Amino acid sequence: MTRRERRDTGATGPVDDATLALLLEVSGTPKPGNVDRRRxxxxxxxxxxxxxxxxxxxxLELAAGETVAVGNAFERAVEGMAARAGTNTQFGCLLLLTPLVxxxxxxxxxxxxxxxxxVCRAATVDDAVAFYRAFETVDVAVDDPPAGxxxxxxxxxxDAEPALRERGAxxxxxxxxxxxxxxxxxVPDRNAAEWVEGFPRTFRATEWILADEGPLADRAARAFLGLLAAEPDTLVASTRGAETAREASARARAVLEPDEEDATGAVGSVDAVDRDTVHGADLDAAExxxxxxxxxxxxxGTTxxxxxxALFVALRRGAEVAP
Incomplete structure (x- = not known):
């Protein structure tokens, strides 16, 4: 039975693929600096x-329905994550997966x-209130808010609800x-930018994964390197400073483009990262x-x-875990 046939029988749906994407992401290795199946x-x-x-x-099941708002579905996903993991493991992943689902x-x-x-443009003030409540469930590393x-x-x-409602945010x-x-x-918040810009990084990395070969977890590891080489990571900037985040991207780029003597700093944008360069990433060197x-x-972590x-979208577009 093919993947498309499984979809047609209802055996595979967006919630299954979202759950599998969460599992595949942490299984990919090496993803420098992140938890994976080896570290x-x-x-x-x-x-x-x-x-x-x-x-x-x-x-995620609530996100796949039509009766619960996106913000409430996200809040419930975070609560369930924290209850089972005992900590914050995938807050950012869920912020992206909820509107995708x-x-x-x-x-x-x-x-x-x-x-x-x-979906993102249809979000309401109530969704914002639910998003803020989710921060009471787990600790999330964030920068100070902008001036004003x-x-x-x-x-x-x-406690921010009155301000959200007064501003109509x-x-x-x-x-x-x-x-x-x-x-x-x-360093801009890349996850927030996805919500505002129409998920360009997600869909670009999806293209890399779908056009790549081999186990999905390995394709994910190569896509991770491509994303990190493209732009500094938000979580690194929040926890270690913007300069360290930029240096981390430069180091990822050096792994991705070992023969480029002038490959210093981040590439600059995800669209400027060459697909074949991602596919040729040396995972042994990345170790x-x-x-x-x-x-x-x-x-x-934001990468x-x-x-x-990207794994979720790739699964929705036919990527297989089976050989």
Whole structure:
């Protein structure tokens, strides 16, 4: 039975693929600085991510329905993740997967840039309130809010609700503040930028994965390198500073383009990363970078979130885990 035939019989749906994407993402190795099937971090273990994927499923099921708002579905997914994993394992992944699942499950939309953009643009103030409440469930590393937006600091959780309602700020509005910070020295929030820009990184990495060969987990590891080489990682910038984030991207690029003497810094954009270069990534060479990043406490978690989202779209478009 082919994958398409399984879809037609209802054996595979967006929630299954979202859950599988969460599992495949953490199984890919090496993903320098991140938990994978070969390495744990001091405060995060591989099996915690497996538990988080299972725990998030009820929220993803709500996202696939039509009666629960996107923000509430996300909040429920985060609650389930935290309850099963005991910590924050996949907050960013779920922020990306929730609108993707909703777009896929909506008969009037599809899993395309236009389809998911329509979901994000339809988000409401209530969705923003639910998003803020999710920050009361787990610890999430975030930067200080932009100037003039202290009342919208996500770390305020539900205490920010009056300000959200007074401003009429939707979830997309709130994320736009982080997607395009006023300070040019700050690294933009890549997950927030996906919500605002129509998921360009997700769909570009999907192309890499679908055109690649071999096990999906290996394709995901190569896509991760491509994404990290393209742009500095938000989580690294939040926890270690913007300069360290930029240096981490330069080091990933050096692995991706070992013969390019002038390959310093990030590539600049995901569209500028050559697909064949991603496919030719030397995962053995990336192992050394992975060990170095772990030792130095450099954790490109936002890049992992984007990789997870790309895996979901690739699965929806026919990628197989079976040989």
């Amino acid at each position: 744990d971090l001091d405060d995060l273990r591989f099996e915690s991510f497996l538990g988080g994927a299972v725990g998030a499923r009820p929220g 909703r777009a896929t499950a909506d008969p009037d939309r599809d899993c395309s840039p236009a389809g998911v953009d329509a 937006a202290d009342d919208l600091d996500v770390r305020r959780g539900s 939707t979830l997309r509005d709130v994320l736009a503040l982080s997607a395009d910070p006023d300070d040019p020295e700050r 050394s970078l992975a060990e170095a990043f772990v030792a130095e406490g450099i954790n490109p 992992a979130d984007l990789t997870c989202a």
